[in-house]
Amino acid sequence: MKNLVALVCGILFGAGLNISQMTDPQKVLNFLDLSGQWDPSLILVMGGALVVSALGFMISKKLRKPLLSDEFSIPNKSEITKPLIIGAVLFGFGWGLVGLCPGPAVASLAMPSIELIFFLVSMFLGMFIGKKLKTA
Incomplete structure (x- = not known):
């Protein structure tokens, strides 16, 4: 059942990304280009994601446990570390x-x-190198 729910959520997430045009690099670059052809429409996408996320956290606080797991996996770290800053940059x-x-x-x-394909290979290579550096 967990896998089926994960599949449905993944399909829904991917469809949302496509419908909102977050998969169009030019749309995203135009959003980030504040001094050129700025396209503010992705603010609505991000705002919608924040609303859904906030509702999910509110609901989770009222439940004793999730429907398909023994416990919630909610991050509790709030420390800003050097690796966090480097990763964000x-x-x-x-x-x-x-x-x-x-x-x-x-x-x-x-x-x-x-x-x-070049982006994805580079992304996974960066993740691999980052993991190796973290464990070294």
């Missing part, structure tokens, strides 16, 4: 350069391109 740099972040990039596999 790298993430933002990559997002601003390419116009994709991991979720939309994976959802874009429905319409693959050489640029997308």
